[in-house]
Amino acid sequence: MSLDNTALLTDHYELTMVSAALRGPLASRSCVFEVFARRLPDGRRYGVVAGTGRVIDELTRFRFGDDEIAQVSQFLDEDTVAWLRDYRFTGDIDGYREGELYFPGSPILTVRGTFAEAVLLETLILSILNHDSAIASAAARMVSAAAKRPIIEMGSRRTHERAAVASSRAAYLAGVAATSNLEAARTFGVPSAGTAAHAFTLGFAGPDGPDEKAAFAAQVEALGVGTTLLVDTYDITQGVRNAIDVAGPGLGAVRIDSGDLGVLARQVRDQLDSLGAPDVKIVVSGDLDEYAIASLRAEPVDTYGVGTSLVTGSGAPTAGMVYKLVEVDGIPVAKRASHKASVGGAKSAVRLARASGTVVEEVVYRTGSPTPDGEGHSVRPLQIPLVRGGEPVADVPSLTDSRAHLADGLVSLPWEGLGLSHGDPAIPTRYEL
Amino acid sequence: MSLDNTALLTDHYELTMVSAALRGPLASRSCVFEVFARRLPDGRRYGVVAGTGRVIDELTRFRFGDDEIAQVSQFLDEDTVAWLRDYRFTGDIDGYREGELYFPGSPILTVRGTFAEAVLLETLILSILNHDSAIASAAARMVSAAAKRPIIEMGSRRTHERAAVASSRAAYLAGVAATSNLEAARTFGVPSAGTAAHAFTLGFAGPDGPDEKAAFAAQVEALGVGTTLLVDTYDITQGVRNAIDVAGPGLGAVRIDSGDLGVLARQVRDQLDSLGAPDVKIVVSGDLDEYAIASLRAEPVDTYGVGTSLVTGSGAPTAGMVYKLVEVDGIPVAKRASHKASVGGAKSAVRLARASGTVVEEVVYRTGSPTPDGEGHSVRPLQIPLVRGGEPVADVPSLTDSRAHLADGLVSLPWEGLGLSHGDPAIPTRYEL
Numbered sequence A, B: 001m002s003l004d005n006t007a008l009l010t011d012h013y014e015l016t017m018v019s020a021a022l023r024g025p026l027a028s029r030s031c032v033f034e035v036f037a038r039r040l041p042d043g044r045r046y047g048v049v050a051g052t053g054r055v056i057d058e059l060t061r062f063r064f065g066d067d068e069i070a071q072v073s074q075f076l077d078e079d080t081v082a083w084l085r086d087y088r089f090t091g092d093i094d095g096y097r098e099g100e101l102y103f104p105g106s107p108i109l110t111v112r113g114t115f116a117e118a119v120l121l122e123t124l125i126l127s128i129l130n131h132d133s134a135i136a137s138a139a140a141r142m143v144s145a146a147a148k149r150p151i152i153e154m155g156s157r158r159t160h161e162r163a164a165v166a167s168s169r170a171a172y173l174a175g176v177a178a179t180s181n182l183e184a185a186r187t188f189g190v191p192s193a194g195t196a197a198h199a200f201t202l203g204f205a206g207p208d209g210p211d212e213k214a215a216f217a218a219q220v221e222a223l224g225v226g227t228t229l230l231v232d233t234y235d236i237t238q239g240v241r242n243a244i245d246v247a248g249p250g251l252g253a254v255r256i257d258s259g260d261l262g263v264l265a266r267q268v269r270d271q272l273d274s275l276g277a278p279d280v281k282i283v284v285s286g287d288l289d290e291y292a293i294a295s296l297r298a299e300p301v302d303t304y305g306v307g308t309s310l311v312t313g314s315g316a317p318t319a320g321m322v323y324k325l326v327e328v329d330g331i332p333v334a335k336r337a338s339h340k341a342s343v344g345g346a347k348s349a350v351r352l353a354r355a356s357g358t359v360v361e362e363v364v365y366r367t368g369s370p371t372p373d374g375e376g377h378s379v380r381p382l383q384i385p386l387v388r389g390g391e392p393v394a395d396v397p398s399l400t401d402s403r404a405h406l407a408d409g410l411v412s413l414p415w416e417g418l419g420l421s422h423g424d425p426a427i428p429t430r431y432e433l
Helices: A012-022 A052-059 A066-072 A078-085 A115-119 A122-146 A163-173 A182-188 A198-202 A212-223 A236-247 A261-274 A290-295 A399-411 B012-022 B052-059 B066-072 B078-085 B115-119 B122-146 B163-173 B182-188 B198-202 B212-223 B236-247 B261-274 B290-295 B399-411
Strands: A030-037 A092-096 A109-114 A151-153 A228-230 A253-256 A281-285 A303-306 A321-328 A347-353 A359-366 A378-381 A383-388 A429-432 B030-037 B092-096 B109-114 B151-153 B228-230 B253-256 B281-285 B303-306 B321-328 B347-353 B359-366 B378-381 B383-388 B429-432
Touching (some): A012 A078, A012 A115, A012 B182, A012 B212, A030 A115, A030 A122, A052 A092, A052 A122, A052 A383, A066 B182, A109 A115, A115 A321, A115 B198, A122 A163, A122 A321, A122 A399, A151 A163, A163 A182, A182 B066, A198 A212, A198 B012, A198 B115, A198 B321, A212 A228, A212 A236, A212 B012, A236 A253, A253 A261, A321 B198, B012 B115, B030 B115, B052 B092, B052 B122, B052 B383, B066 B078, B109 B122, B115 B321, B122 B151, B163 B182, B212 B228, B212 B236, B236 B261, B253 B261, B261 B281
Parallel strands (some): A151 A303, A228 A253, A253 A281, B253 B281, B359 B429
Antiparallel strands (some): A030 A109, A092 A109, A092 A383, A347 A359, A347 A378, B030 B109, B092 B109, B092 B383, B347 B359, B347 B378
């Protein structure tokens, strides 16, 4: 097992297809594959593209070394194995930048290359985009609901240990302020944060019972008075009193992790104020999702800690994107059977906006056709170059840039597009195909 | 970034707690942490423990090397950093074996060590168990619903690229026959399988239109007549005819990936039989979950391909397990505030069964108390040693053994426990605490 190699993060059938394709002209035919979502998750108004940066990074580690070759040799012929040994993606990729909003049918990623080199990337590309976009899409709703109050992402323990790292990244892209996850801090530079759990307070219990004050004193000594004390291990009112007794009014914050968070936040705010500690902030956590966050908007909450619902996409754990062959040697192709029919031919897209900046429509059109006329609206092309000749382009937007881009994008939506209730996509998509 | 190191797959606050604990006696107090689920996901009758083997493996790679030290030095004092440099878990872990069924309150994993060494493992242990158990629990329901027909797991593209590997492992544990994921084949020895996607058939299109027969011929030439041909790219009836024309009645199978799978399976079966190909099997795929699988029980389906719903836990993407400090220097401790109160003290559990093998009750009792009396039922202890003095024990059950153990466990449930409809846990849990 080599965790730095990504070549086996793919499906068996991608390789058997390559094997069959290599026996004839198909392997080297010029192909266009397109990533898109047929629909948004139930009731969602928009999706957020995330993971593109990771796709480009993992692509460079998609190589068949000796270990990978040994594995695939178990079911592949020698010619295919030899071809895989030399495998490098040499094609081009264009796509929506990270942090771009997307809608049903948006051509999120366009991969151009030979059939064999491009088909091989299907699973890896979809895994990354489907996961990261699901998390970013859910996180963006939470960030909107929090109305500028900061959110700390702390869901690592509720998802696969490596998915947790990507989740932190996607959440940060979506506007979350910080993460609990240290690997995300190292790998992607996401600010990390955290202070203490109930176990810390419980650990000070002795034969005579709990000693919350000793726990708080030890934490303040180690982490400074600006720390956040968790006040709901035993009795919250006593906990708040202990916190201020120990730390004084310069304490950074108290955290409440259970109970009716709205009621408790008000009680604790009143208590802190009456204790002469009006500057001590209140952090709430515990099963929060975008709806719970919104319901706390009128309460004296300063920071939200969000876990499970964020890293599981708040009901939509995958974005449902697909990777479809749409063109072979310039000929548009599409599956015809049943309800999964799609439209052949490489596509591009633009988004139209009013002078105010509010977007009104997305137009998907055949790549190479004239850019659609905005009829008085501004017209912004949505795809940018990401990979040329197999190499990442120099100016792929950074995570920080993408984060700002998304913040702008959300502001550009018609107001009803930011609603949490179920509804149609925030803007319609028109097809000029 | 080093993907082989797991030390940063943890939360910032685990390390700040260690830092604060190291300044006093807490760091070295003898502690017991317990992993359990307060409840099963909505309406589920049982959970399946999965991931234990991965926990043990990743534990051995939980080390703070230079890179990890550089990261945590940004927010930790020198003493803590020095302590982390030497960090090795030296304690003991007992737990439910992989493939064991669990219920609310089951003491799934018990970690014994000093506060500092044991608190540090919370996030990593929970990430693995919560993810893998969620997938295995969903997969077990699908395997039950499939009633001995094989299932191929093919959901890698719908989840994080590394979560996909763990999902394949968990699905195999739960009785799924094979996976599409090649990394799972390499890392965990899960059998991998796959043939071709629509893209392969579409790739044979030319200026004169599609050429499904050429695609089928190329696939049969490369993969042999025992392969599975995907027949719904264009017209299914014509696709089946083309498949038999090209491959003859010795063809392995046809796959249908869209449409009303029950209706289509019957049509295709009739057509195959009338074409003199009664031995050609039918594989169905496309948005299957346990309910769809069950609804196809009366149809002539031979194999199910399951993707999205499996790797996302079919509505329950995380198992909701928590890691709680329950004992400090022999003193039981527990959070008291609000609805998240739990019971202190280290716990053990046994499962009682009738002579027929049908289980009737789980009994959770204080570790060290006498094993509960079965009152005529057989009594099976549920925890086994997993780690001693920081080292994995020699006889941790293999994935294959665990798979067989789960199959036995499912058979031991009262019949209503295998129902797919919402209901209570299959057996009650009695607390002798």
